[in-house]
Amino acid sequence: MVRFENVGLRYGLGPEILRDIYLELAPGSFHFLTGPSGAGKSSFLSLLYLSRRPTRGIVTIFGRDLATIPRAELPALRRQIGVVFQDFRLLAHLSALDNVALPLRVAGVPEEKVQEHVVELLTWVGLGDQLHAKPATLSGGQQQRVAIARAVITRPRLLLADEPTGNVDDRIAVRLMHLFEELHRLGTTVMIATHNPALIARSRHPELRLEAGSLTRVARLGAA
Amino acid sequence: MTGFGGLFALLSPRTGSALQLRRSESRLRLDWIVAAMTFLATLALLGALTVGKQAGQWRDGLRGSLTIELPVTATADPQSLDKVLALLRAEPAVARAEPLSRARVAELLAPWLGTAGLSETLPVPQLIDVALIPGARIDAASLSQRLAAVAPGITVDDHGRWLNELLRLATLATLVAVAIVVIVTLAAVIAVTLSTRAGLALQQQAIGLLHLIGAEDRYIAHEFARDALTVGLRGGLVGFATAVLTIIGLFVLGGSALEFGLLPRPAPGPLAFILLTVVPLAAAALCALTAWVTVVLDLRQRI
Known part of the structure; x- marks a missing residue:
């Protein structure tokens, strides 16, 4: 599914943000990504969601070498990746429904199906009564749920989430984790970047730790 | 986006448009720029068509006549x-x-x-x-x-010398009109390009998000082209209507100032007016096409 070989990343002529990264994510796997702020988690995720190419090494996603994928083929690959951004990146002028519908509309899904799926998912994440609310009128937790719904609406093969439960209470966090688990059970490969040790402790999935640009696998008792 | 199919696709509404292009100040001004360009292009084209038609009539009229002067x-x-x-x-x-x-x-x-x-x-x-x-x-x-x-x-004048000078003048006037249309078209293309680039800069975050969720360049270009088509159509119709009113005013109020001695008064034929209706549509299509190309060329430089 995803393979990193000796990957390094730097911005311009600056120091390497990521270095010597080796990683293999099997299809249908579930990982947590941890590490202190500034360790390079967001940069690492940006390689995974095809926002940038590595400055060295080989990144292979869905069997394709990122360095050689023609630009015209990136949209089709990106449609197989769902991303929950730490800052949500919701479009302020669109309603919750239209924000979540965006990936489907971009993919050319017929509008009647868009409405059906989006309403169902937003209702599932507890926003059935906020379908037409603009992001500015939603709380941080509600915005986060809209962002998560947008990331999973296309049933992606790879789901990346940057602090997806950072702004919600425990009850909603558990509910969202159930959503991720459900997608994982259906075959989606999941990686969640988090600072929340309780979230990790509640599950049996492996933890990858990024520190000073280097990635290590954290040994966990009974890890999957 | 090719041909009329692409143009019609631009006119179809898109639900939940991801880009908020109408809020850009520079785009609001584009209406007026397109209106002014269409106004000038319409007048210039009408001038070219009228002069062309008139030159033909003058040629036919004068070549079929002689003036004899008995001293x-x-x-x-x-x-x-x-x-x-x-x-x-x-x-x-x-x-x-x-x-x-x-x-x-x-x-x-x-x-x-x-x-x-x-x-x-x-x-x-x-x-x-x-x-x-x-x-x-x-x-x-x-x-x-x-x-x-x-x-x-007795002298016989077949108007040859005068007619040749007149036809040369008519050709020159037509060339000037065509040059005006070309210059106005180039100016419109530059204006739409600058406006589109401003829009791209303002919508950078939204465009980045659209790319990350799998939008192709043409999806984004479609948004810009659709907006430019609307703006171009609005500006084009305003400019065209103003030009037509100006022409009507000129012929109604101009009166004998438009007479040229023995020559018939120049008047645009109905065919000229029919041809001119293409101008606002062409202005809108030009705006859409320019926006489309600008966006595609710009996005091609991004990952």
Whole structure:
């Protein structure tokens, strides 16, 4: 599914943000990504969601070498990746429904199906009564749920989430984790970047730790 | 986006448009820029079409006619006019030969001698207006020689020199009009390009998000092109309507200022107006196409 070989990343002529990264994510796997702020988690995720190419090494996603994928083929690959951004990146002028519908509309899904799926998912994440609310009128937790719904609406093969439960209470966090688990059970490969040790402790999935640009696998008792 | 299919696709509404292009200040001004460009292009094109049509009419009108001038000395003999007319009417190429009345001659001389009328004592040459059979030609020099035998000093003017100068002027006017249309088109393309680039800069975050969720460049270009089409259509129609009102005003209020002596008054035909309706549509299509190309070229440089 995803393979990193000796990957390094730097911005311009600056120091390497990521270095010597080796990683293999099997299809249908579930990982947590941890590490202190500034360790390079967001940069690492940006390689995974095809926002940038590595400055060295080989990144292979869905069997394709990122360095050689023609630009015209990136949209089709990106449609197989769902991303929950730490800052949500919701479009302020669109309603919750239209924000979540965006990936489907971009993919050319017929509008009647868009409405059906989006309403169902937003209702599932507890926003059935906020379908037409603009992001500015939603709380941080509600915005986060809209962002998560947008990331999973296309049933992606790879789901990346940057602090997806950072702004919600425990009850909603558990509910969202159930959503991720459900997608994982259906075959989606999941990686969640988090600072929340309780979230990790509640599950049996492996933890990858990024520190000073280097990635290590954290040994966990009974890890999957 | 190619052909009319692409244009029609732009007119179809897209639900939940991801880009908020109407809020950009520069785009609001684009309406007026397109309106001004369409106004100028419409006037220039109308000028070119009218001059082209008129040049053809002038050519046909003047090539099919002659003006014969019987000098004052010859008019002393009352028989000479009849002889000249008889000779002219006997020519196979001549359809009609009529002497101009003294009142009509006075009318033609009015710009120089005033409108008070000709003094009875003022000697004026006798003019004869000759109309040729359509398509027929006559050798002016040979005719002049034959006429001189019955009326010495007679001159035959087939308007050739004047007509050539007039046609050269008409060609020049048409070229200037075409140059104006080309310049206006280039200026419109530059304006739309700059406006689109401003829009791209303002919408950078939204565009980045669209790319990350799998939008192709053409999806984003479609958004910009659709907006530019709307703006172009609005501006184009305003500019076109203003130009048409200006033209109507010019012909209604211009009156005799548009007369050119013996020549018919220039007037755009209905075909010209039909052709001109293409201008606002072309302006809108040009805006959409320019926006589309600008976006695609810009996005191609991103990952």
